[in-house]
Amino acid sequence: MDLADLIDRNAAFTPGKAAIRFEAQTLTYAGFAARIAAAARALKSQLGVGRGDRVAILAANHPDYLVLLYACARLGAMLVPLNWRLAVAEQMFILSDAAVKVLVVEDAFAAVVAPLAQSRPDIRVVGIDCRPAGTSLDDLLGRGSGDGRNPHVDLTCPLLIVYTSGTTGRPKGAVLRQEALVWNAAMSQHASGLAASDHVLTVLPLFHVGGLNIQTTPALQAGATVTLHARFTPDATLAAFDAPQSPTLVTLVPSTIQALVEHPRWRQTDLSRLRALTTGSTIVPQPLIDAVMARGVPVLQVYGSTETCPVAIYTRLGGDLGRGNSTGLPGLYCEARVVDDDGREVQRGTAGEVIVRGPNVFHEYWGNAAATAEALREGWYHTGDIATRDADGYFHIHDRKKNVIISGGENIYPAEIERVLGDHPAVAEAAVIGRPDPRWQEVPVAYVVLRAGASADAAALARHVGDHLARFKLPRDFVFVDSLPRTALGKVQHFRLRELLG
Structure with a gap:
């Protein structure tokens, strides 16, 4: 048995039920299962994807994101979700580190295709809504043949490699097995009472385990309906709550909750069908929880990480939600x-x-x-x-304990920014810390020591960082100092910098 069999079982029980709604389209469970099978056949017969091979995807939320996940499960292959907010250089590192065999890319993010053709011409490129290398996913699916299965595939097979930046300054790929998603789903269902009768709204990006696995895959494995938004916008999210087929469950991070409660339509939006709002990814400010609960919607919290799939610790609907x-x-x-x-x-x-x-x-x-x-x-x-x-x-x-900055639900590791700043010819050393921010929870601030006789201003350093890292990782301020506080063993004392910032 593989994870895709759960979709087949739901298709057998309720073939005509909506599995995924996206824009003006509805994919039934029968249609979802059929597209997964076609994708598995095409990946195997046309691109030679075998057990253990890596298939990357670079796209906004889209039904084919989930089709590819379950097709990889059917083949015993691994899906590598790429964060579209990363710089091309960062995406290239992941594609190389994971030794990806196939990249499925959306047209909006096709900037990676040209450098990929030069450095890794062995990677086959397939377009979701385009033909970046002469092949679209729909064309590929039409040419697939065979049974779309590989031998020795079961729930113990690795399924996801989700990259998370590490304290060394380079991202690490956390490998999650198929069975991790089964047990993760069981805990998600326990937390919110998620059942086949539910309708989950997914607005968080699927390249994060939060968007993918807190409610989306648990819902599909339970036979519920998922509405996908390509990206989060407060207008579209509030409109979904007001729609005739409004969601019963949703997962949001603090920055997206704040965008909703500050919206002029927040108080007029109908939230009557929303059974619960789940949040996490960072310490959630109590005023945001209070604002949602004031509208009669229970707020559940999930604690975890990429490495825990992510559900590990949670509050439960119907349980004690009054412990601060x-x-x-x-x-x-x-x-x-x-x-x-x-x-x-x-x-x-x-x-x-x-x-x-x-x-x-x-x-x-x-x-x-x-x-x-x-x-x-x-x-x-x-x-x-x-x-x-x-x-x-x-x-x-x-x-x-790790020196991570969480900004708008995104993990930012200072070591990664420090590494890039250290490559600038005018920079002798740098240290990055998080500064509290009313909108994003935290933003990075860089303390920089310039080399003797060298000069560089904040704008030059910002351009340098922007050439190598995603925009959300750009320090909001550059503070030029003569030296950095260090321990007797030479380690930078980041807590001293926080005290200075405070």
Whole structure:
């Protein structure tokens, strides 16, 4: 059995039911299952995709994103979602690091095709809504033949490689098995009571496990209906709530919630069919929770990461939602603890690192044994996040042990920006921290030491960073200093910079 069989089973039970709504189109479960089968046949017979091969996708939210996910599951292949907000250089690194065999790309992001043709001509390129290399996905599907299956494929096969930037300054590919999505879905369904009768609205990007796996794949595996928006806009989201076929469940990050509650139509929008709003990805400001609950909509919190698929700790619909900013209890099918630096579980109320173990946890970092060994110890994933547990076991996340900045739901790792700044000929060294921001929660700020006799202004450094990294990673300010605070061993003391910024 593979993950795509769950779609086939739903198609057998309710063939005419809407599986995915997108723009003016509706894909029934029968149609969804048929397109998955056609995609699997085409990938195998036309492009030679075998068990373990990597297929990347660079696109906004689209039904074929999900078609390719389940087609890869059928073949025992792996889908590599590419963040369209990244710079082309970053996307090229991932395509090379994952040794991708096929890239499926949307026309809006086809800027990667030309450099790819020069550096990796072996990668086959297929267009979702275009023919960047003479092949469109629809053309490919029409030419597929055979059974669309590979031998020795089951739920233990790796399915996703989701890249997350690391503290080393280079992104790491977290490998998630098919079974991780099964157990993740079971916990999602437990958290919100998600059932076949539900209608899930997905506006978060599918290149994140939050957009893909908090409710989207759980809904499809339960036989529910998913409405996809290509990208989040407050107007379209509020209009969806007001529509005759309005959603019953939605997942949003704090920045998107804020965009909704600040919208002029927020108070007039009909939220009567919305059973719950799920949020997470960072510490959620209480005023945002209060604004949603004031409209009669319960707010659920999910804590997790790319490495946990991401559902690991959550509050549950019908459960205790009145514990301030608690992210809830360990999920139904995984374990979570708070431990000290020696890995020993600490007493309730004592701060420590969150560790997670369960079938939803990632298998490895792709091609990076050292990073895998550091993060996975005796089956426990060490998150790097600091939390306490109250007397009843509820988790309260306080800080991030890893120096990650979360801006608008996106993870920004200072080491990555520091690496790029360090490549500028005028920069001797740099350190990046997060600054609180009323809209994005945090934004990066760079402290820069220039080389003796060299000169560069903020605009020049911004252009340099922008040539190599995504726009959301650009520091909002550059602070020029004579030196950076360091420990006796030479490590930069980022907390000293935060104190200075404060």
